[in-house]
Structure formats: structure tokens, C-alpha cells
Amino acid sequence: xxxxxxxxxxxxxxxxxxxxxxxxxxxxxxxxxxxxxxxxxxxxxxxxxxxxxxxxxxxxxxxxxxxxxxxxxxxxxxxxxxxxxxxxxxxxxxxxxxxxxxxxxxxxxxxx
Amino acid sequence: xxxxxxxxxxxxxxxxxxxxxxxxxxxxxxxxxxxxxxxxxxxxxxxxxxxxxxxxxxxxxxxxxxxxxxxxxxxxxxxxxxxxxxxxxxxxxxxxxxxxxxxxxxxxxxxxxxx
Numbered sequence: 001x002x003x004x005x006x007x008x009x010x011x012x013x014x015x016x017x018x019x020x021x022x023x024x025x026x027x028x029x030x031x032x033x034x035x036x037x038x039x040x041x042x043x044x045x046x047x048x049x050x051x052x053x054x055x056x057x058x059x060x061x062x063x064x065x066x067x068x069x070x071x072x073x074x075x076x077x078x079x080x081x082x083x084x085x086x087x088x089x090x091x092x093x094x095x096x097x098x099x100x101x102x103x104x105x106x107x108x109x110x111x112x
Numbered sequence: 113x114x115x116x117x118x119x120x121x122x123x124x125x126x127x128x129x130x131x132x133x134x135x136x137x138x139x140x141x142x143x144x145x146x147x148x149x150x151x152x153x154x155x156x157x158x159x160x161x162x163x164x165x166x167x168x169x170x171x172x173x174x175x176x177x178x179x180x181x182x183x184x185x186x187x188x189x190x191x192x193x194x195x196x197x198x199x200x201x202x203x204x205x206x207x208x209x210x211x212x213x214x215x216x217x218x219x220x221x222x223x224x225x226x227x
Contacts, residue, residue: 030212030213031212031213033215040220040221041220041221042116042202042204042218042219042220042221043155043202043204043216043218044218045215045216045217048214048215088154088155092211092212092213093212099211099212100157100211100212100216102147102154102155102156103154104152104153104154105154
């Protein structure tokens with residue numbers, strides 16, 4: 001199974017609301033990354049959080065990491081219709097050369 | 113800057129045909145990757161190259177070959193296409209020669225259908 005698994009699989013919210021997506025993983029990690037993918041496009045890197053960090057911010061994005069629970073969350077505040085996309089977490093394992101595995105993603109739909 | 117450029121964007125093949133997917137990056141990155149994306153399965157790594165002249169198998173290498181022609185270019189070849197290889201293929205690059213250390217930059221993909 002995938003190292004990183006996002007939850008929920010799909011999320012629909014109104015513009016202006018906050019969106020929270022979660023990622024769980026199984027093995028010890030070096031870092032965890034979040035990516036966005038717009039329909040028909042490639043993935044775009046959002047944030048990288050290292051295993052010794054607990055929280056990072058970038059604009060309207062807030063990522064937390066709880067290594068004891070092997071989980072991470074991505075919060076998008078004051079969502080916009082342009083945030084409609086799929087969001088993926090990617091975990092870099094702490095063994096064997098930081099093997100990176102992508103989860104199946106959360107599809108976010110923001111209604112205007 | 114163009115970033116990561118993939119060609120072609122779309123391709124339809126018949127079973128048994130061969131083709132090469134091209135990828136080039138203009139960011140002077142060391143590492144390059146080929147992934148396939150199938151519905152509900154996220155991205156799976158096909159091959160990885162840490163530097164010119166070196167390649168390593170990923171999770172799903174069977175049926176594919178790669179060539180790291182130089183630092184800029186990394187091609188993916190299907191020698192005898194099969195319907196199971198119908199997918200969207202993404203090329204990516206990253207600055208570090210070590211897999212997973214930093215962010216990856218992706219092209220916009222090649223949508224490949226095999227009949």
C-alpha cells in the first residue's frame with residue numbers, strides 16, 4: 001500500500017471556508033511534502049516539512065507534522081475557487097536513500 | 113524559464129508499437145524522474161536518475177527503458193506497448209542528487225493511450 005494516504009478522498013466547500021486535508025504514513029520519514037495538481041497539469045510543490053519541524057506556513061497554507069502519530073495536515077485558509085485542485089502528500093522515508101512515495105490525493109472543490 | 117518540458121503531450125499507440133517520451137529541464141537540476149499516474153493510485157515511480165549516466169529502477173520499471181542523455185534530458189522508452197501502459201506520464205526534476213531531499217518540479221505530462 002502507499003506510504004502516504006490522504007483523507008478525505010474528496011472535499012467540497014464554499015469559497016471563504018477553510019479546507020483541511022490529512023496525510024497518514026507508516027514508516028519513519030526524513031521529510032514530508034505537499035503538492036497541488038490542477039486538472040490536466042503537472043504537480044506543483046507547495047511546502048516541505050522536515051521530521052524535526054512541527055509546523056510551517058506559506059501564505060494561506062499551514063502544514064503540521066506529528067511524527068508520533070505519523071500524520072500531517074494541510075490547512076488552506078479562506079479558500080478561493082482557484083484552490084480547486086487535487087492535493088498530494090509525498091513522504092521521503094528515512095531509510096534506503098529517502099525513497100519518496102506519493103499518496104493518492106485529496107480532490108478539493110471550492111464553490112464560488 | 114520553461115522548467116520541465118515534456119513531448120509529446122498526447123499520443124495514441126497500437127499494442128506492440130514502440131515510442132520514446134522526451135523530457136528536458138532547464139534548471140540545471142541533478143536528479144530526474146519518470147512517474148506514471150493512474151486513477152486512484154497517485155504517482156508511481158518508474159525510473160530515477162541521480163546524474164548523467166546513472167539510472168535506477170523505481171516501483172514499476174517493467175516494460176520501460178530510460179536514457180539520461182545529458183544533464184538536461186531524460187527519455188522514457190516503451191519498446192512494445194501494452195494496454196496496461198495506458199496512463200499519464202510525468203517527468204520531474206530536483207536540484208539534489210539525492211532522492212527525496214528536496215522539492216520536485218514536474219512537467220505537464222504525456223497522456224498515452226494504447227489500443
